[in-house]
Amino acid sequence: MSKIKEFGRKHYKVLIGVGLPFLAIISAFLVGSIILLATGYSPIEAYTAIFRGAFGTKRYFTTTLVKTVPYLIIGVAVAVAFKGASFNIGAEGQFFAGALGAVLTDMMIKNAGLPSWMHITLVLIGSIILGGVAGAIPGYLKASRGASEAVTSVMLSTIIVLFIEYLVNGPLQESQHIYSETDPISDSAKLPIIMDKTKLHAGFVIAIIIAIVFYIILNKTTMGYRIRACGLSMSAAEYAGISPELMCVMTLTLSGALAGLAGGIEVTGVSYKLGTGISPGYGYTAIAVALLGKLNPLGIIASAFLFGSLTSGCNQMAREIGIPSALASLIQALVLIFVVAYTAYGDRLIKKLSDSTTAAKAVKKTENKEKGAA
């Protein structure tokens, strides 16, 4: 028993850091079951259906992985902005800007006869550029005018989605002029499928690489240090010779570029065309993903997987037993609320514990000194 206590005392920071997200998930499911019971459904039946729908067969499981991709990339995008003290809620619009960039680039280079890998690369670069521009605008408004990026990015996001809606009903509508979507992209722009007879595409690998690369960028490079310095304190960053305004524009541009890339990957890997239906609000949900992953890209891999499972599981559940699939976003929101609350508790606990450890150390030190003196 005392050994467990000893272990707990030594590693309390890690324990709290890992334990809280789990506690938050459990709490969210508990509240979810209360809501299910109140509306006349059996939580056990619902949750087993979600589990079956997310992991039941090879096809379901790969669908879950495919759903994980946008959450993961946008989650990292949001985390980058957040680390730099910018609250990017407009990732949804940047995602669509990126999807548009991909489709437009494909239209331009369709007939150039490029090899597939080069075609895909250029298309994805197109999505990164437009996504970056969409992220830079709120960054500029914040840096130059002090306008809340939380609001400007949401407003811009709505404008972009409306603009896409206009495009796919107007100049970019498919050649039959029936559906509100673009023509399919050319075959050589499609991301390769990496597992036979499934929809799992190479974007999944790209997403994992992005998470790892950004883990390194944020934690081991000067740029990451600068971003984090701005996140901790603007005045301290300025003192260290970093221009907070410039960094603010840069982090939001970077964040937008990543979210845009997610849009490009969705177009080249899943939908193969652009329409307003390609995202069920990935950009908004990804904020919860980033926070649940503690803004750590490696943690975000886990949280994106959880949210991907919830989304694909709930879709399957809705088909099987008819509970509305909106249950997924309800539980996801609850997870976010509990994570936020428990993190606040956790920070207090950590502070209390570290105070008591420092106190204990100080007592020991004086004791040792006294011994030495004697």
Next chain:
Amino acid sequence: MLFGIPIDSLLQSTVRLSCPLILAAIGGIYSDKAGVSSIELEALVLMGAFAGFSGAYFSGSLAVGVLAAMLSGVLLTLIYGYLVIVLGCRSAVVGMALVMFSSGCTRFLNRIIFGISDNGLIKVEAFKPIAIPLLSKIPYLGTILFNQNLLGYIAFILVFATAFFYKKVPLGLEIKAVGENPAAADTVGIPVVKYRFISTLVSGALASLSGAYLSLASSNVFVEGMSSEKGYAAFSIIILGKYSPIGALLGCLMFGFADAFQLNLQAHGVNVPNQILQMLPYIFTLVVLFFSGKGNAPEGHNKFFVKGMSR
């Protein structure tokens, strides 16, 4: 006539479209004045719209609907206030979480209670315009201002009542002190956390009336996502209006005008795609934020306060 639109009908719809914004913005001002960011407004509007509609639908009484909306707002701000004021979580994060929660919750419940396909077919008896005797007979002004529904009148009364409250009433002045300088207010014995919490709850009750206006007055149905960023617009308008109720009123009227203008253009079949017209109010908000920047927020705005922190 403006682009072929009769001015008086344009102004009538301007006032009608401004009302939900005014209710949301005035609600938001109550928490902003006490130093608590009102970034959760969007959640209050959406939840208010659903709660108001369901309340009115099941009871058959609009009054119950309005009370249900206010209750939903109080419950949401209870969570918001606890997390932001007591625990010190970042308001933007909690606000976002609540927006997600309301969006998921209203979609889930709407489909369970009213079914998916019935969207827009299940209706309630909506608030009717009440013409004020004599005043409504004034040419132009009468039809524009004095032919509102009950919630519309409440919106305008709230603007002036709120302005009076923060200018003349001692309690209002004390709350303003809490927003400007919580540490100083604490030193002279004003209960900072308590005032902040109560202000936020009031804000929840009032802002959710905005949702009730959407589902019970300007329409008689609930549509998923019907708040359509009105909460965020109100949040920006508060900043534009420099945190004063009268300023917010003017901002809301301007925003309402942009909205009325685009709707009227659409109705008159102007040769501009609908989606481009629909962008107008949002572009307007961005331009507004560009020129107003931070505005002059209360000094202690969005700053976490713990009793005894200053000592």
